[in-house]
Amino acid sequence: MDWLGPKESKIPPHPRQEPRFDGDLTADRIRFLFRGCADFEERQILIGGDPAKRAAVFSISGQVRSERFYDYVLRPLATNPQLREATPEAAARMMTEGLVYASVKVCGTLDEAMFALVDGSVVFDFPGGGKMISYSVATEEKRSVSDPENEPSIKGAMDSFVESLRTNTSLVRRRLRAPELKIAEVIAGRQTVTPIDILYIEGITDPDLVARVRERVEAIDTDELLQTACLEELIVDEVKTAFPLVAYTQRPDRFCAGLVEGRVGVIVDGIPLGYLMPGTVGQFFKTGQDRSQNWVAASCLSVLRYVCMLVSLFLPAGYVAAVNFHPEMIPARLAWSIAEAKVDVPFSTVFEVLILLLAFEIVQEAGLRLPGPIGQTVSILGGLVVGTAAVEAKIVSPVVLIVVAVAGIAGYTVPSQEFSSALRIWRFGLAIAASLGGLFAVTATAAVLVCHLARLESFGVPYLTPFAVAGGDRAMGHGVIRWPLPWVKFREQALHPQNRRRQG
Numbered sequence: 001m002d003w004l005g006p007k008e009s010k011i012p013p014h015p016r017q018e019p020r021f022d023g024d025l026t027a028d029r030i031r032f033l034f035r036g037c038a039d040f041e042e043r044q045i046l047i048g049g050d051p052a053k054r055a056a057v058f059s060i061s062g063q064v065r066s067e068r069f070y071d072y073v074l075r076p077l078a079t080n081p082q083l084r085e086a087t088p089e090a091a092a093r094m095m096t097e098g099l100v101y102a103s104v105k106v107c108g109t110l111d112e113a114m115f116a117l118v119d120g121s122v123v124f125d126f127p128g129g130g131k132m133i134s135y136s137v138a139t140e141e142k143r144s145v146s147d148p149e150n151e152p153s154i155k156g157a158m159d160s161f162v163e164s165l166r167t168n169t170s171l172v173r174r175r176l177r178a179p180e181l182k183i184a185e186v187i188a189g190r191q192t193v194t195p196i197d198i199l200y201i202e203g204i205t206d207p208d209l210v211a212r213v214r215e216r217v218e219a220i221d222t223d224e225l226l227q228t229a230c231l232e233e234l235i236v237d238e239v240k241t242a243f244p245l246v247a248y249t250q251r252p253d254r255f256c257a258g259l260v261e262g263r264v265g266v267i268v269d270g271i272p273l274g275y276l277m278p279g280t281v282g283q284f285f286k287t288g289q290d291r292s293q294n295w296v297a298a299s300c301l302s303v304l305r306y307v308c309m310l311v312s313l314f315l316p317a318g319y320v321a322a323v324n325f326h327p328e329m330i331p332a333r334l335a336w337s338i339a340e341a342k343v344d345v346p347f348s349t350v351f352e353v354l355i356l357l358l359a360f361e362i363v364q365e366a367g368l369r370l371p372g373p374i375g376q377t378v379s380i381l382g383g384l385v386v387g388t389a390a391v392e393a394k395i396v397s398p399v400v401l402i403v404v405a406v407a408g409i410a411g412y413t414v415p416s417q418e419f420s421s422a423l424r425i426w427r428f429g430l431a432i433a434a435s436l437g438g439l440f441a442v443t444a445t446a447a448v449l450v451c452h453l454a455r456l457e458s459f460g461v462p463y464l465t466p467f468a469v470a471g472g473d474r475a476m477g478h479g480v481i482r483w484p485l486p487w488v489k490f491r492e493q494a495l496h497p498q499n500r501r502r503q504g
Contacts, residue, residue: 025110025132027056027125033114039063045074047091048083056125063120068137072101073122092126095133103136115193142167143272148250150417155292160250165195165269171252172199172267172274176259180204186217189225196231199265206262206496212459213264213277231268231275237457242422245458247279254288262497264459278458280465280494282479284416285309290482298482305413306480312411313423316353317430317442319403323349325438341397350435352396356404357428359386465494 023029034040039061047053059069076099077083083091083099096104105121107113108131113123120138145167147153148160161168169183180202188194196217200210216235225231228248236245249255255274259265266275276283285305290298322329323338330338345352363386387405390396407427414420426449433441456463466479490500 023110025107025113025130027058029110030058030113030117030123030125033110034058034117045077047077047095048080048086049078050084053083053088053091057122058117058125059122060117060120063118063139064122064137065120065139068102069122069135073135073137076100088126092133095124100135105134105136107132107134118193140164145171151250151254151288153251153292154289156288157251157253159252161252161255161267161272161274163270163272165197165267168252168267168272168274169197169199172256172259172265175252175256176201181259184214186214188217188220189222189230191223192225194225195269196225197267199259199267201259201262204260204262204491204497204499205264206498209262209278209459209496210264213266217266225268226270228271228273231266231271237459241452241456242425243453243456243463244284244416244418244422245279245456245463247276247283247416248273249276249288250274251288257291258283260502262491262495278461278465278495280458280461280463281419281453282466284419285414285480287415291485295482295484299480302480302482305415308410308413309423312407312414312420313427314430314442314446315403315407315410316357316427317434317445318439319400320350320353320431321434321438321442324435338397338399341399344394345397347395348435349400350431352400353404353431354428356396356400357407357431360404360408361424461494466492 031042037060041059041061043057045055045057047055077095080099083094086094096106105112105116107116107123113132113134116134116136117123119136120140121134121136124133124135126133142164143162145159145162147158151160159171161171173181178201182200182202184198186196186198188196198210198214198217213235217231220231220234222230222234232244232246233239238245247258249258250273252274255265255276258276263276263278266277267273268275285302290302327335342349347355387401391398391401411420411423411427414423430442430445433445437444453464454462454468462468486503489503491497491502493500
């Protein structure tokens with residue numbers, strides 16, 4: 001009884017890289033695959049109240065919203081007089097042609113039926129048909145859209161991404177209403193079967209960049225895709241680096257701005273972040289407020305962030321080098337104060353610096369891992385009480401405490417916490433190099449750092465963009481200075497956009 005005939009479903013099957021379940025599409029096969037699952041449910045219903053039209057209904061408790069199931073599916077099927085009078089073949093066809101107030105899909109394979117159940121559909125088995133009907137009545141339970149906690153907005157949009165993939169894409173669609181916004185979906189994770197959406201603007205984004213991103217996402221071969229690193233480390237060009245090669249944001253407005261620039265966006269179901277590729281140094285030093293305030297203030301703050309980055313990276317190493325190897329660099333009165341403060345300290349300067357840097361990292365990690373109020377208390381106790389006690393106990397000198405505190409606070413001005421974490425790692429290396437060879441060793445280590453950054457690429461784009469590319473991007477508003485928007489006529493050249501002009 002092929003009650004659907006040659007007609008195919010207009011709804012495409014659930015996208016997957018390859019079939020997951022083998023075997024015929026039968027009720028017994030579904031029961032076997034879900035054996036031992038406490039949330040698997042099965043019930044028998046009469047279509048139109050006719051005992052001759054009995055169907056088995058499969059569902060997964062918790063994935064299905066009961067009210068929708070009863071009101072939109074069961075009520076029409078049980079009370080419609082046309083179903084009672086129709087033949088079983090006609091009744092089955094009517095069930096797929098708008099009789100039920102829910103999205104319908106015909107499942108012709110076991111693969112389609114299984115993923116329909118997991119996605120929150122109820123599956124009807126009409127005996128002898130060879131195919132099954134699924135109705136989408138998913139719960140759609142998700143966290144509501146809230147303020148971006150990691151990227152607070154002073155003057156701008158106040159919404160942020162959530163864990164629901166379709167909610168996130170709708171937030172993007174509300175801002176980019178043009179049909180040129182394309183969304184391609186890829187499934188990754190053998191066990192999690194996680195949908196990943198790739199977003200780009202056709203006519204602006206470089207097709208080669210889109211192809212490169214999609215190729216790497218499709219090549220992900222892992223059991224689970226639950227944490228951010230599962231995506232980031234499996235698609236980047238280089239994993240032997242502490243610096244991030246993929247930018248992410250909680251804010252849909254920043255995400256949309258990146259798409260308009262010509263970048264490719266990636267949104268993963270279950271992760272409340274939007275990824276922008278390629279990730280470059282210039283992008284990690286931009287904030288969502290740069291285009292929400294006056295260009296003079298935004299430019300000054302941008303310069304301040306770069307200066308603070310250099311201070312955070314080189315201040316401890318510079319202090320160690322100056323005290324141990326180049327005391328002539330220090331003014332006489334300051335040198336006398338430093339020497340006087342170190343009289344009763346039993347440790348060397350580099351040991352003091354490294355101990356305080358390590359203590360700073362410990363306090364920060366403890367503050368992040370504890371609940372909010374407790375974490376703030378730990379930070380205050382570690383920063384004030386322990387630091388002051390260490391100075392009074394002559395374990396460290398006051399100057400070292402000031403140097404490390406200034407370097408640590410300056411590092412927080414970097415908008416990207418991952419980039420800031422990489423700088424903190426190199427800060428240790430620079431301090432150790434300063435203790436071995438003074439400013440000469442610091443200069444050599446800095447040169448190694450620059451060479452390391454220069455050889456990095458993010459999806460074919462130099463990591464030091466816009467500082468490592470030609471074509472005047474720095475003068476066009478893509479460098480340190482945020483020029484007035486009427487002056488920024490073109491998109492960033494390093495991204496190779498199809499349409500470089502962004503305004504008249």
